[in-house]
Amino acid sequence: MLKIKNLHASIEDKEILKGIDLEINAGEVHAIMGPNGSGKSTLSSIIAGREEFDQTQGEIIFEDTEISEMDPDERAHRGIFLSFQYPVEIPGVSVTNFIRTAINAHRNANGQENMPANEMLKKIREKSEMLGIDRKFLSRSLNEGFSGGEKKRNEIFQMAMLDPKLSILDETDSGLDIDALKTVADGVNSLKSKDKSVLLITHYQRLLNYIVPDFVHVMVDGKIVKSGGKDLAKELDERGYEWIKTEKAV
Amino acid sequence: MDFKEKLVSSFLAFEEEYTGSNDDLRNIRSQAIKDFETIGFPGKKEEAYKYTSLKSVLKEDYNIFPKGENSLEYRDIQKYLIHEIDTYDLVFIDGVYSSHLSSTTHDKIDACLMSSAINKDQYKPVIDNYFNKIAPKNGLNSLNTAFTKEGAFIHIHKNTMADKPIQIINFSTGNESSLFVQPRNLIVVDENSHCQIIERHQSLTEQPVLTNSVTEVFADKRAIVDYYKIQNDNLSASLIDNTFIEQQSESFCSVHTFSLGGKLTRNNLNFYQKGERIDSTMKGITLIEGKQHVDHNTLVHHTQPNCESHQDYKGIFDDKSVGVFNGKVYVDKIAQKINAYQSNNNVLLSDRATINSKPQLEIFADDVKCSHGCTIGQLDEEALFYLESRGIPKKEARGLLMYAFANNVLESVKIPEIKKRINKLIAKKLGIELGFHL
Known part of the structure; x- marks a missing residue:
């Protein structure tokens, strides 16, 4: 589904990604872990198409198409979704209005008419119930005055509504208490299927107790330095990142 | 002649x-x-x-x-x-x-x-x-x-x-x-x-x-x-x-x-x-393009103590449009305990659009709270990326952000039908579709 080859990226001439190779197949859950400043969030942003970063080398191939030159909305239409670490507040635009705008943008891009209102309502009800979201919440302004947990849950709600092929969750666990974390993880798990993939970006192993990855990659200083199964996450949690840096140096 | x-x-x-x-x-x-x-x-x-x-x-x-x-x-x-x-x-x-x-x-x-x-x-x-x-x-x-x-x-x-x-x-x-x-x-x-x-x-x-x-x-x-x-x-x-x-x-x-x-x-x-304990409120949304020109020239004259005034003007200017905001607050010597707030925030969408913003405070009393702020900026890139990453094309994403920028001025409108009408006019001008409620 996603193939990243020798990806280099920089911002204002400072190189942040220094040659990333990553392959994610349909149905797989991958986790990228690493210390602060290792470039994890940059990687997720660049897959989603953030323009501030300069992709200097390498390829990003999504379903056999090179997408490096595509705008973020076009990537979204192809099925890439990024759940933000810090979702942006949009006063005056309700969650419902926002998701409706997003869904119709997807449909229009694929040559479809706007979704009929009753179908939209039905889908909104179904997904909000699944995630335990109160109806009142949906008429509030997007992310405005939301708690950390509400913001993250709202991201997963949008993900459920847009039904992406590849979901990238950037530090979705940060700032969540254990109950909120469970709800979010349940939401993600319920959306998993054999033709959908998930890329988790996280600093801690905690989230991986609830969303179990097939592969774990460790990123240090703009490179993936170690890959393994889910046990690698536990090892990292116990031993920290220093031993990997040392191992790599040796 | x-x-x-x-x-x-x-x-x-x-x-x-x-x-x-x-x-x-x-x-x-x-x-x-x-x-x-x-x-x-x-x-x-x-x-x-x-x-x-x-x-x-x-x-x-x-x-x-x-x-x-x-x-x-x-x-x-x-x-x-x-x-x-x-x-x-x-x-x-x-x-x-x-x-x-x-x-x-x-x-x-x-x-x-x-x-x-x-x-x-x-x-x-x-x-x-x-x-x-x-x-x-x-x-x-x-x-x-x-x-x-x-x-x-x-x-x-x-x-x-x-x-x-x-x-x-x-x-x-x-x-x-x-x-x-x-x-x-x-x-x-x-x-x-x-x-x-x-x-x-x-x-x-x-x-x-x-x-x-x-x-x-x-x-x-x-x-x-x-x-x-x-x-x-x-x-x-x-x-x-x-x-x-x-x-x-x-x-x-x-x-x-x-x-x-x-x-x-x-x-x-x-x-x-x-008199005393008076409240004066002025709010405005300006949204223009082409060669349009909108000038807000306001004055509040506080002559008595314990009063308030609030000014909140938002402007969005595209093409070669010109905006002017000149807000004068005048506080007489006997007008103590005045709270006067003034803010004028603007977004310029084009290099050729102009805003001239000039707050003027003339305060002769010594126990007053007066604040004024003026900003001129562009749209937030992070917010724009957020909307685009949800599949919303750039033009519409910009429209939504501008709508959000101007929106809080409408909160104090007491007639819901006016709020709806203005919302609609603004959304239409910004090329976005809104008005779907659960």
């Missing part, structure tokens, strides 16, 4: 046709034309008109007296009214009152015509007390006063809550060549009374139209006045709006100005606080 000379020489003809019986008013008007002759139109050398030149709108050869009666059908004008709710309507076509499109009242409140108020004895005390009492003597006000003939006369009697909002709508039709109109409104709200006013100037022609409107508002003790100005005129119409509000103790007045259209719009809005 330039426009000023044309106006001065037309005054005699105006006087001859004038059928009014009120001698006091005749004297006021004669004095006013003399003042206009001396002062003339404001030029660019005047500090208050440094960034707004009236030259381009004064060069037209305007018709001063519309010939014949122009009529309109309700179905043609319905969309310009807030028709979803029950209102009193004062409709004027080319400066002439249209009885079949209006609904007036004399039941506990007077919502009727200036022309009848200045000619009937029963209104004389109100006219004598309030007419032309607070409009400062300058070229534009004097010109309007000299030609006072028609407009809205609203008097809310003591202890009365107007049962519905009052709409004042001025239409210009295409039946004349270019047209100059000067509505004159007087609004007197007695003690413990309340009214809501919606005002709109709408040209229905591609011919140039210039409006020089003067409105005087008096809010007595504990009165509440909410005033909404919807400015979404077509590109051949220009407006100079002069609104003056005098407030007595514990009154609350708010003016919301939505400037979304027109060629050149100048809003002169002055508040004079004459």
Whole structure:
């Protein structure tokens, strides 16, 4: 589904990604872990198409198409979704209005008419119930005055509504208490299927107790330095990142 | 003959046709034309008109007296009214009152015509007390006063809550060549009374139209006045709006100005606080493009202690459009414990758009809280990326962000139908679709 080859990226001439190779197949859950400043969030942003970063080398191939030159909305239409670490507040635009705008943008891009209102309502009800979201919440302004947990849950709600092929969750666990974390993880798990993939970006192993990855990659200083199964996450949690840096140096 | 000379020489003809019986008013008007002759139109050398030149709108050869009666059908004008709710309507076509499109009242409140108020004895005390009492003597006000003939006369009697909002709508039709109109409104709200006013100037022609409107508002003790100005005129119409509000103790007045259209719009809005514990609120959204020009010139004069004023103006400027904000707050020496807030935030969407923002605080009291802030910026890139990552194309994403930027000004609008209407107008201008509610 996603193939990243020798990806280099920089911002204002400072190189942040220094040659990333990553392959994610349909149905797989991958986790990228690493210390602060290792470039994890940059990687997720660049897959989603953030323009501030300069992709200097390498390829990003999504379903056999090179997408490096595509705008973020076009990537979204192809099925890439990024759940933000810090979702942006949009006063005056309700969650419902926002998701409706997003869904119709997807449909229009694929040559479809706007979704009929009753179908939209039905889908909104179904997904909000699944995630335990109160109806009142949906008429509030997007992310405005939301708690950390509400913001993250709202991201997963949008993900459920847009039904992406590849979901990238950037530090979705940060700032969540254990109950909120469970709800979010349940939401993600319920959306998993054999033709959908998930890329988790996280600093801690905690989230991986609830969303179990097939592969774990460790990123240090703009490179993936170690890959393994889910046990690698536990090892990292116990031993920290220093031993990997040392191992790599040796 | 330039426009000023044309106006001065037309005054005699105006006087001859004038059928009014009120001698006091005749004297006021004669004095006013003399003042206009001396002062003339404001030029660019005047500090208050440094960034707004009236030259381009004064060069037209305007018709001063519309010939014949122009009529309109309700179905043609319905969309310009807030028709979803029950209102009193004062409709004027080319400066002439249209009885079949209006609904007036004399039941506990007077919502009727200036022309009848200045000619009937029963209104004389109100006219004598309030007419032309607070409009400062300058070229534009004097010109309007000299030609006072028609407009809205609203008097809310003591202890009365107007049962519905009052709409004042001025239409210009295409039946004349270019047209100059000067509505004159007087609004007197007695003690413990309340009214809501919606005002709109709408040209229905591609011919140039210039409006020089003067409105005087008096809010007595504990009165509440909410005033909404919807400015979404077509590109051949220009407006100079002069609104003056005098407030007595514990009154609350708010003016919301939505400037979304027109060629050149100048809003002169002055508040004079004459008592204690008064609240004056001014809010505005400006959203223009092309070569449009919108100027907000505000003044709040705090003369007594323990009062508040709030100003919040948001502007979005595209293409070569020009915005001006000049907000003056004046606090007299005895006016202690004043809270005066002023903010003016702007987004420039094009390199060639301009905003001139100038806060002016003159404070002579020593125990006051005054704040002012002005920002000029572009849209937040992080927010833009967030929306785009959800599949929303850049153009629409920008529209949504601009909508969000301007939106909080609408929170204090008390009539939901106005909020909806403005939301719709803004969304349409920004090319986004909203209005889907669970």
